[in-house]
Amino acid sequence: MPRLKLTVLQIGVGLIFLLLWHVLTVYPITGTPKQVQFFFSTPLDVLKRCWTLFASGEIWGHLWITLVETILAFLIGAGGGIIFGFLFARKELLAAVFDPYIKAANALPRVVLAPIFALWFGLGIWSKVALGFTLVFFIVFFNVYQGVREVSPVVLANARMLGMNERQLLRHVYWPSALTWVFSSLHTSVGFALVGAVVGEYLGSSAGLGYKIHEAESVFDVTGVFAGMLILSVFVILIDMLVTRIENGFLVWRPQTSLAGRT
Amino acid sequence: MPPDRGTMRSGMDQATSLAAVALDDVAITFGPKVGGYTAVRGIDLSVRPGEFVAIVGPTGSGKSTILNAAAGLLKPSAGRVTIFGSDLPGLNLRAGYLFQQDALMPWKTALDNVAVALESKGVSRSDAVQRARDWLGRVGLAAFVDRYPHMLSGGQRKRVALAQVLIRDPEILLMDEPFGPLDAQTRQIMGNLLLSLWAADRKAVMFVTHDLEEAIALADRVVLMSAGPAAGIIGDFPVELPRPRDIAEVRMEPTFHRIHKEIWASLRVEVQKAYSQGENT
Numbered sequence: 001m002p003r004l005k006l007t008v009l010q011i012g013v014g015l016i017f018l019l020l021w022h023v024l025t026v027y028p029i030t031g032t033p034k035q036v037q038f039f040f041s042t043p044l045d046v047l048k049r050c051w052t053l054f055a056s057g058e059i060w061g062h063l064w065i066t067l068v069e070t071i072l073a074f075l076i077g078a079g080g081g082i083i084f085g086f087l088f089a090r091k092e093l094l095a096a097v098f099d100p101y102i103k104a105a106n107a108l109p110r111v112v113l114a115p116i117f118a119l120w121f122g123l124g125i126w127s128k129v130a131l132g133f134t135l136v137f138f139i140v141f142f143n144v145y146q147g148v149r150e151v152s153p154v155v156l157a158n159a160r161m162l163g164m165n166e167r168q169l170l171r172h173v174y175w176p177s178a179l180t181w182v183f184s185s186l187h188t189s190v191g192f193a194l195v196g197a198v199v200g201e202y203l204g205s206s207a208g209l210g211y212k213i214h215e216a217e218s219v220f221d222v223t224g225v226f227a228g229m230l231i232l233s234v235f236v237i238l239i240d241m242l243v244t245r246i247e248n249g250f251l252v253w254r255p256q257t258s259l260a261g262r263t
Numbered sequence: 264m265p266p267d268r269g270t271m272r273s274g275m276d277q278a279t280s281l282a283a284v285a286l287d288d289v290a291i292t293f294g295p296k297v298g299g300y301t302a303v304r305g306i307d308l309s310v311r312p313g314e315f316v317a318i319v320g321p322t323g324s325g326k327s328t329i330l331n332a333a334a335g336l337l338k339p340s341a342g343r344v345t346i347f348g349s350d351l352p353g354l355n356l357r358a359g360y361l362f363q364q365d366a367l368m369p370w371k372t373a374l375d376n377v378a379v380a381l382e383s384k385g386v387s388r389s390d391a392v393q394r395a396r397d398w399l400g401r402v403g404l405a406a407f408v409d410r411y412p413h414m415l416s417g418g419q420r421k422r423v424a425l426a427q428v429l430i431r432d433p434e435i436l437l438m439d440e441p442f443g444p445l446d447a448q449t450r451q452i453m454g455n456l457l458l459s460l461w462a463a464d465r466k467a468v469m470f471v472t473h474d475l476e477e478a479i480a481l482a483d484r485v486v487l488m489s490a491g492p493a494a495g496i497i498g499d500f501p502v503e504l505p506r507p508r509d510i511a512e513v514r515m516e517p518t519f520h521r522i523h524k525e526i527w528a529s530l531r532v533e534v535q536k537a538y539s540q541g542e543n544t
Contacts, residue, residue, distance in 0.1 A: 157336060158366035158424075162431065163356050163383040172379055176370040253370045253411040 018043045041223040049227040059231065065208040069125050069197035070239070073132025074190055078140045078182070080133070085144025085178065086170075095145075106138045110196070114203045123205050132196025139189045140182055147181030148174050180254070183247050190243050194236060209235070282309040282345070283435050283467030284333045284358075289342035291328050296340070302328045304493045306342070308486060312434070313465035317478035319530065320488030321537035326471040327363075327439050333469060334360050334437050346435070359433035361441040365420055367412045373399060373423045374408040380427045398426040402456065418449040422456070429460060436461075436468045442477070454481060454510040462507060475530060479522055480510045487529055490537035498529050 025042045026033055037045075053059040088095040114131055121127040151173055159173045201210025209232050216224025289306040292299045303325035310316045318326050331337040332344055335355040344351045346358075367376045377395035382388060399408050402422040412420055421441060428436065442450045458481065461468065472478050478485045479502055487498035504518055513519055 154362055154364045154366045155368055158360070158362055159368070160354060161334060161336075161356075161358070161360040162380045162427065164379075165383070168383050172368060172371070176368070180370070253372075253413070255413045 038220075039222060041226050045223045046226045046230060049223050050230060053227060053231070059212070062208050062212050063231070063235065065125060066194070066197050066201065066210070066235070069128040069132065069200070069208065070190070070193045072125070072129045073196050074136055074193035076129065077133040077136025077193065078189065081137045081140025081142075082144050082178070082182065084137075085141045086148060086174070088141075089145045089148035090174075102138075102141075110134050111199060111203075114200055117200070118204045128197045128200030128205065128208070131200040132193040135192035135196045136189045139185050139192060143181040143185045144178045147178035151177045180251065183251055186243050186247055187240060190239060191236070194239065198232065281311060281348075283312045283314075283347060284469060285309040285343075285345045285348075286329060286332065286339075287343040287345070289329065289332055289339045289344060291325070291332060291337055292340040301493045302491060303488075303495065305495050308496060310435075310467045310469055312347075312467050315461065315465075315468040315470065315481060315483045316486060317470045317472060317482035317484070318486045318488060319472060319475055319478045319526070320494065321490050321530070321534040322473065323491045323494075323537055323540075324488040324533070325491050325494040326473075326488055330437050330439050330469055330471050333435075334358055336360075355435070355437075357433060358435035358437050359428035359431055361421075361424055361428050361436070361438040363440040363443050365412065365424075367420060367423055367427070369412050372409050372411055373404060373415065376412070376423055377426045377430055380431050384431060394430060395426070398430045399423070401460070402426045418445050418453060421445065421453060425453075425457070425460070432464075434466060436466050436470075438468065438470045440472050441470075443472070450477065451510045457481070458506075458508060458510070475523060475526060476514060477510075479504075479519060479526070480508065480513050485522075485526055487526060488533075490533045490540065497533070498526065500526050 021040070021043050024030060025036050025040050030036060088098070110131060113134060114127070117127040117130040121130055156169070156173060159169055164172060197208065198210035198213075201208035202214045203210075205211045209228060213225055213228035213232070216222075216228060286306050286308045290301065290304040292301045294300055306329055308316075308329065318329070320326050328337060332339050333346075333351075333355065335344075335351050335353055346355055367373075368379070371379065374392065374395050377398055378388070378391040381391035381394060386394075396405075396408060399405060399422075402425055404419060404422050404426070407415060407419060410419075412423070415423065424441075442453045445453060454477065468482075470478070470481060475485075482502055485498075485500045485502060486496055487500070488494050489497045500522060502522055504513055504516060504522075
């Protein structure tokens with residue numbers, strides 16, 4: 001029963017980590033517990049804080065804001081990436097002309113854009129969506145571009161010999177091929193949408209998980225920071241599981257081995 | 264044994280207006296016009312409606328190249344390609360092309376792969392699906408309509424590809440070593456399947472293969488190509504074997520042996536040429 005064994009081992013690693021954390025912060029081993037706890041908090045305090053955050057209902061609003069920002073950033077970024085990816089892959093000249101600009105734009109660290117976006121779009125959700133967009137757009141763009149360009153020449157020649165016109169080729173050949181590339185990057189792009197949202201909130205906002213973490217940090221509330229990070233991690237894992245389900249639904253035609261190899 | 268060029272040309276002039284496919288002094292050069300690689304040169308070949316022509320030659324003799332010229336996938340650098348008497352402007356949509364490699368859309372089921380070939384002709388979806396189901400039955404895949412290509416064996420994928428091509432009812436069939444990647448038994452089964460489907464409404468066929476036995480067993484005529492580069496047609500042999508044939512049994516016939524011996528005498532020289540070139544480069 002290797003599956004069960006694996007799960008037990010995985011949980012074991014987590015428990016040992018928590019146990020070490022607990023022992024080192026609660027018992028006077030490396031210093032007085034009060035002092036150590038100021039820097040590292042304790043696992044039980046962090047869990048307790050998470051519990052109060054959820055029990056008081058305070059966190060739900062923040063989670064909702066971050067979720068909305070993430071989804072909007074992903075949808076707009078992916079949509080833009082797909083449209084431009086297709087356009088550039090089908091129009092050689094366009095791709096050649098814009099190539100240096102796209103590379104330059106993609107090379108820019110996005111964090112420096114956050115204050116500008118805050119200035120342009122205000123401190124609400126749209127400045128965070130914009131930041132997430134700049135991250136997601138390029139990932140999806142490059143994948144669609146690659147996907148359209150690397151359609152198997154034999155499949156393409158066959159489709160053309162079957163009498164497909166440009167519109168039908170787009171629908172039956174280019175689009176499904178590009179979609180596999182989009183899905184192979186889905187985990188990355190959804191992750192980046194979240195990063196954009198949280199970093200944006202962290203740098204300036206009044207709501208969201210990034211804001212909560214920043215708020216706790218500014219008063220040296222280490223417990224609050226860790227609680228925010230824990231909630232964020234669970235949030236990411238849940239989103240990732242959802243993405244995997246969507247992916248499996250869309251890519252039923254792919255052999256299972258390559259599915260496992262790609263993720 | 265090169266045929267008399269004079270008689271072959273005059274015979275072709277008569278047939279040109281009737282020919283399903285006619286290549287007239289075709290040359291194909293890859294790369295730059297000067298200093299490029301000339302794959303084939305001076306190709307004269309015509310295929311009558313209803314005629315099954317096999318093209319045989321050593322590796323790199325440009326067999327597939329002339330097939331692609333007939334399909335309109337390659338533009339000849341010199342000469343003319345005519346289809347039923349009229350010049351070929353772009354892709355040859357009166358022809359169906361069976362590729363050597365897997366050419367099915369991996370994201371579509373067997374049924375959708377076949378149905379989509381009709382949908383591009385403007386047939387309604389429900390009608391196309393029904394006829395695709397029928398065709399998959401005819402190639403013996405009734406139980407596999409909902410499988411994706413990766414769930415099918417190599418032979419089954421070829422059957423789907425065959426249904427995909429034939430459902431469009433093309434007037435010409437172009438086949439590029441379609442059974443090349445299959446094992447010997449599957450090749451025989453596929454060969455018989457092809458012959459039985461072809462016998463129903465004899466289309467003009469150009470069948471490229473490097474397997475001489477397969478060529479003789481299937482075709483009305485075997486065309487022999489020389490070793491490349493700048494390969495040409497060096498032989499044209501009629502196959503006077505009665506139809507219907509069984510691929511496995513026809514090989515026992517004395518006529519089969521006589522034709523095989525005759526063609527092999529020429530083919531062997533070219534194979535050796537191609538082989539020694541391969542060793543030199």
